[in-house]
Amino acid sequence: MAVLVLSVVLLLVVGGCVCVVWASRGGPRWVRAVAAVTLGAGELVRRSGRGVGLGRLTERTRGTHPVHPFVDSLVTTNPR
Secondary structure, X not given: OHHHHHHHHHHHHHHHHHHHHHHHXXXXXXXXXXXXXXXXXXXXXXXXXXXXXXXXXXXXXXXXXXXXXXXXXXXXXXXX
């Protein structure tokens, strides 16, 4: 059952991404509506602050990732 739910969620995410690309190329009205919903949902997820991805690692959070402590080795401390 969990696989079915995750498959449906994955299908919705991929479909939303396709609609975003299609809408950027001037798709029909319904595609632009789905793209707007997809982008809005993405913004809500981004603002929710759940999880610490590579883009969110700062000096404050470095070394404190609860699931993947090796993430620190992927982020350099020296600027280029």
